[in-house]
Amino acid sequence: MMILKSKSKYDLESTLYSGQCFLWNPILSDNLQAHEIVLGGTRFRVQQLSDKIDAIYPLNITQNQSLILQNHLRVDDDLGYIYQSIESDKYLLSSFKKFEGLHLLRQDPWECLVTFICSSNNNMKRIKLMLNKLINSFDNTHTDSLGEYKTFPTPDQIIEAGEEHLRSLGFGYRAKYIFETSRIILYENIDLLKLRSQNYDDNLEQLTMFPGVGDKVANCVMLFSLDNLNAFPVDVWINRVLREIYLNDSKNKIADSRLRSHFQSYFGEYSGYINHYLFHSRRND
């Protein structure tokens, strides 16, 4: 076991299951609540220990593995700095207090892209189910001291399996989107990791070129995997909370992309972090 250093208090439960990532699994380890994920081909397990994270697997975690985990968990984020950036906002203040320690994650861009293409017109439970089916339908089996585990399929594996394979897993019309997106990535030799830390506008333009990726999905991918912390996905929940709290219950029709750019200016460089607190709060009241 090894306590991970984090700049701020860390709330694992809120962070891992707030709807930004669907690849973490709750698991019982020594009768204690733990959480498991595969990162870069390695299986990791963590659990909450007071305000910090305890990395309990791999057992003798290497320096490099520990870096992979910390990088994914964004333990260096300074939440206090983000919290104080909007001091006068009553609703946000109570959200920060209620979910103190909620972090964004830094996910793998490819896995994140597939995840949020799946999210369209869908619910969290089924998104999770679809991703599990997808992972289990390929033979990417690895073995460690805990037993077998699987890694996420690559674009070329998805192409080889075919669009019909995805349909047979229950992906519906999203099968075509994921299949075509895989083809574009492979044939145009696109390295999604290179989009990391590129500016918001360029990434938005690049990502919305993929079929099945509109403004909302692109903003999710940018926020949850590409370090564009000013990304601001507007879904039905964010739309609700913006109207209720910030637009005086306005029922005017405003396009989500216009709401998005307006509130990006309003909330500033960490609007994406604020977005996730708004989302999580609105869903949990």
Place this chain on the structure above:
DNA sequence: ACTAGACCTCC
């Protein structure tokens, strides 16, 4: 630029 309808499947 902006607005309706269709779209797969499952709870």
Place this chain on the structure above:
DNA sequence: GAGGTCTAG
């Protein structure tokens, strides 16, 4: 109806 996107007009 569900954490949207695409297409037509």
